[in-house]
Amino acid sequence: MKKIGFIGYGLRSETMMKAFTGAGLPLAPAAVADPRLETLQPQLARDGRFADTRYYADAEEMLDREALDAVFIGTRCGLHARYAALVMERGLPLFLEKPVCIDEAQYARLLAAPPAQRGRVMVSFPLHVTCIVQEMKRLVDSGALGDVVSVQAVNNVPYGGVYYHSWYRDAALTGGLFLQKSTHDIDYITHILGKRPVSVAALTSKMYFKGNKPAGLHCPDCPEYRTCPESSFVVEHRRKEEPSGELCCFARDTGNEDVGAALFTCEDGTLISYHQTFLVKNDAGRRGARFIGTRASAEFDFYTAQLRVDYYDERHTAVHQFHYPEGLVHFGGDEALARGFAEMLEGAPSPLGLEHGLASAAACLAARRAAQTHREETIEYGF
Structure with a gap:
């Protein structure tokens, strides 16, 4: 049984712990470091998997005192790089949530890690390892599409309220929505293409989640609590969904754009267009990409679980229907991540090392700069 130490045990850590258990993996939560110990420890005490877990308020103390086989970092985004550097300095295998960093200084700190240690990191990119992405990768690599010259990607987020109702609205904590959402999409697109962009132009806009409600307003304190289409009351009792928070998303301090677009250029001229929105609901959700080649075009959507190939020289279209395991998060990608992490602990190479996250x-980061400066920005990798 491999002993795992968790730095930050929030929703994402809990979700991946379920994935470890669901995959039947021999991983045990030996220690948890989290400043919310007073509320967290009684909750986890009811879970038999945590019967022998030791708790710490300070992550460095946990790392110094525990003999761990690996560490899982599931803190808020702005702390990922700091704790990842501490773990890598100790030479421990690491499961690192995305984004791996939220600014250039944090990027430089992670880039300074020895290349051998970068390969002992599993970056949490579950879309990368889904069956539908792997099939698209196979198609592109097979040459069936010819030379891929353009990618058109979209992410219309049907649960976008979380980025306006809760702490995610604070870009100082998250790095902004390019790092929050498109970090996944750029990873799987470059994985499929086998090439990465060298420059980007980008724009963002705030069209819906804006307004003049008082800063700091919470839904229950608003006179429109029972009528506002985005209030926690309407979300729970009319839309029958789990509220993602109670901060007013039409207040002056809402934060975050709700529309963003970026145009990436690869060294060989391949163009990647990416568009994300955060205000759609229910079946309007879309996430996927169309890969346009010289012999055929192929596109897929995570929500419909369909991949379609249109061949140019034949009157032929092939549609592949995928079936994700029921009840799993990220279209089955989380359990694939869990298995890959367990295999890494047994000596296998990481399928998603730190360089993927970087x-x-x-x-x-370059897309964020481009949106701020309104000019094309060079993408600097450093490796």
Whole structure:
């Protein structure tokens, strides 16, 4: 049984712990470091998997005192790089949540890690390892599409309220929505293409989640609590969904754009267009990409689980329907991540080493700069 230490045990750590258990993997939570111990420890005490877990308020103390086989970092985004550097300095295998960093200084700190240690990291990019992405990768590598010259990617997020109702609205904690969302998409797109972009132009806009409600307003304190289409009351009792927070998303301090677009250029001229929105609902959700080649075009959507190939020289279209394991998060990608992490602990190479996280972060940091400066930005990788 491999002993895992968790730095930050929030929703993402809990989700991956379920994935470890669901995959039947021999991983045990030996220690948890989290400043919320007073509320967290009684909750986890009811879970038999945590019967022998030791708790710490300070992550460095946990790392100094525990004999761990690996560490899982599931803190808020702005702390990922700091704790990842501490873990790598100790030479421990690491499961690192995305984004791996939220600014250039944090990027430089992670880039300074020895290359051998970068390969002992599993970056949490579950879309990368889904069956539908792997099939698209197979198609591109087989030459069936010819030379891929353009990618058109979209992410219309049907649960976008989380980025306006809760702490995610604070870009100082998250790095902004390119790092929050497109970090996944740029990773799987470059994985499929086998090439990465060298420059980017980008724009963002705030069209819906904006307004003049008082800063700091919470939904229950608003006179429109029972009528506002985005209030926690309407979300829970009319839309029958789990509220993602109670901060007013139409207040002056809402934060975050709700529309963003980026145009990436690869060294060989291949163009990658990416568009993300955060205000759609229910079946309007879309996430996927169309790969346009010289012999055929292929596109897939995670939500419909369909991959379609249109061949140019034949009157032929092939549609592949995928079936994700029921009840799993990220279209089955989380359990694939869990298995890959367990295999890494047994000596196998990481399928998603730190350089995957750094490459995606470099592209997203450049997109953020481009949106701020309104000019094309060079993407600097450093490796």
